[in-house]
Amino acid sequence: MRTILDHLDAVDPALFVVDVSAEIALLARIASVPAIGIRMHGNRGDAAHLAGYRACVGLLAPFDEALEQPETPDWIRAMTHYAGGLCTAQDVVPGKAEARAMLGLSPDREIVVVLTGGGGAGTPYAPLTMAARALPETDWLVLGPVQREGHETDFGNLHLRGWVATITAYIAAADVVVASSGDTIVHEIARVGRPYVCAPEWRYFDEQMRKGERLAELGAAILVSSWPGASTPWRGLLDAAKALDPAALASLHTPTAAASAANYLDRLATSLWTR
Structure with a gap:
């Protein structure tokens, strides 16, 4: 002081x-x-x-x-x-096909980008292995840190990319984005306009959960209050996100x-x- x-x-x-x-x-x-x-x-x-x-x-x-x-x-x-x-990203938003070509990704396979920042411990890795096993025809690209339990089984369609400089391109390449609900992440996804599964991280005063609730109420995201502990919910979550009106999320980003x-x-x- x-x-x-x-x-x-x-x-x-x-x-x-x-x-x-x-x-x-x-x-x-x-x-x-x-x-x-x-x-x-x-x-x-x-x-x-x-x-x-x-x-x-x-x-x-x-x-x-x-x-x-x-x-x-x-x-x-x-x-x-x-x-x-408010969004810090300034780079041009590419189309999906262009973004995949930039990143060397398949033009045809379903791609889910899982994203978190540096504010917490990282995305839990174990639930992602369940997702990769449930949907083997989907590529799961994980950006940012992950939190491991130590007993997970790795899968060939689950790719840990860590910190990347081209986050806009990855979001643009995705069919669905699974991410926490920090302010920057929410607006980066909204800026690109991709289907969004919101998985809030623990924060004091339930900050991310309350924001996730508002996103769900506005029809801007599908909210999961906790990571699925089994493989069965994943297909339903992705399909529900794809069914949302993309304008609801896009309207929350203000250039x-x-x-x-x-x-x-x-x-x-x-x-x-x-x-």
Whole structure:
């Protein structure tokens, strides 16, 4: 806290953008530094989170207002600027055939891309072996880290690619994407517009599960609350995802979201200090 206060003294900011932390938002309020709180999903109606929101001069949601949780109080909604689906990816989205050619993948086989980022322990590997055994004519490409139990059986149609630089191409090459529900992943899938099976990772305050519930309610994804422990559900999950209206997920990505967020911060900083 002392280090943060010294830094705020040194730079004398017009605004302090606080990534979720209620404690830092309250510190900013005590220090008379106007703070913007970043909104995230989850069960955040406890006294500490609400105090952190109230301490801010505004709130920024890097997601579409359609993803807002229904129980969110009106005063929080009124404080929130919904920037839309914010995505860091900038590369051109190829067509499915082009993406497969780029990656050296079969033009004909069904391809499922399984994706997670670095925020957790990784995708559980054991359920994926069940999926690969259940659907041997499907290629399962796993991006990012995996979490092993140590007793899994490997299958020839289950490919661990690890960290890749061409995530947009992999998503574009897929028939279905199976992924967690972190903000970046959701919007990268929405940007490409592929059928989505949402498998939330454990997070504090049920952040990913609550977001997954909203995606399912909007018809943007098929939600699995836990990884299937048997081979039988996998075909049904993939077919259910393919049956969704792709426009429901695609509408959650906003190409201008970064500019919207930046303009909001700029306008607020200007208005606060020119009153």
